[in-house]
Amino acid sequence: MVFHETALPGAYILDSECLPDARGFFARLWSVEAFEERGLVARFNHGSVSFNRRKGTLRGMHYQAAPFAETKLVRCTRGAIYDVALDLRADSPTFRRWIATELTAGNRRMLYIPAGCAHGFQTLADDSEVEYMIDATYSPAHGRGVRWSDPAFGIAWPDDERTMNDRDRQYPDVVA
Numbered sequence: 001m002v003f004h005e006t007a008l009p010g011a012y013i014l015d016s017e018c019l020p021d022a023r024g025f026f027a028r029l030w031s032v033e034a035f036e037e038r039g040l041v042a043r044f045n046h047g048s049v050s051f052n053r054r055k056g057t058l059r060g061m062h063y064q065a066a067p068f069a070e071t072k073l074v075r076c077t078r079g080a081i082y083d084v085a086l087d088l089r090a091d092s093p094t095f096r097r098w099i100a101t102e103l104t105a106g107n108r109r110m111l112y113i114p115a116g117c118a119h120g121f122q123t124l125a126d127d128s129e130v131e132y133m134i135d136a137t138y139s140p141a142h143g144r145g146v147r148w149s150d151p152a153f154g155i156a157w158p159d160d161e162r163t164m165n166d167r168d169r170q171y172p173d174v175v176a
Contacts, residue, residue, distance in 0.1 A: 001034055006099045008087050010114035012040070013101050018108075027108065029075075040112065041071040044133040052079075052123045052130070056161035059168060060120015061086055061146045068139040069115035072132055076103035079128025081121040082158045086146070089116035096174075098155050103130075118146055120168075122157050145171040 004013040016027035035042040050059065061084070064070050074083055086098040102124070103109050113119050121130065148155065148164075150173045 001028055001031060003034070003038060006085075008085060008094050008097065008099050008114075008117065009092060010040075011085050011087075011099060011117065012038075012112040014110040014112060016108040029108070029110070041114075041135045044073065044135050045137055046134055048132045048134065049077075050130040050132070052128045053126065054163050055123050055126050055128075056159050057123040057128070057163045058120065058148055058157070059164075060084065061118040061148055061155075061168075061171070062120065063088060063116075063118040063144050063146075064136060064139060065142045065144050068136050068142040070134050070136040071115045072113040072119055072134050073110055074103065074113065074119070074121075074133075075108070075110045075131045076105055077129045077131050078105050079126065080104040080106075080124035081128055081130060082124055083111050083121045084119070084155055085111060085113045086118040086120075086153055086155070087116070088118055088146070092116070096153055098153055100155075118144075120148055122159060122162070124158065147171040147173050150174055 002015045018025040018027045032042045084100045087094045152174045
């Protein structure tokens with residue numbers, strides 16, 4: 001695994017190192033030691049999957065409030081997504097800034113999102129599937145979100161076509 005630092009402290013893009021041979025390839029996707037060496041969360045409580053029928057599906061921007069703030073490791077196992085992490089840590093030098101990367105089944109890239117950041121994505125292909133590893137216990141009472149199009153963040157989404165649920169569409173803007 002190759003860890004690429006991003007503009008958000010504690011957020012990483014991870015690329016697989018494929019070892020090809022006549023059969024195909026082998027690649028390590030997870031290593032407790034590699035995560036611990038970098039001071040990253042190395043224990044995840046649960047895994048989830050999101051299946052999205054239509055290109056243009058937008059989910060986000062979600063996070064959980066303390067004490068249930070979540071660290072996530074996200075991977076696209078089918079199709080393609082534009083994956084976004086938004087820094088909501090008030091004490092961070094990158095507060096209210098965001099990063100994005102394209103995760104696809106073909107590039108096998110992952111995004112590590114530290115606690116205190118919101119997460120969302122837009123599908124770039126029909127029938128996209130996203131796998132999440134999450135370190136905190138889910139608490140519906142601590143679930144939060146910010147609006148995907150809040151001008152305070154200026155997230156540049158790749159597609160104007162959007163399929164969304166009402167909850168995500170109606171999150172409030174952040175008051176400056």
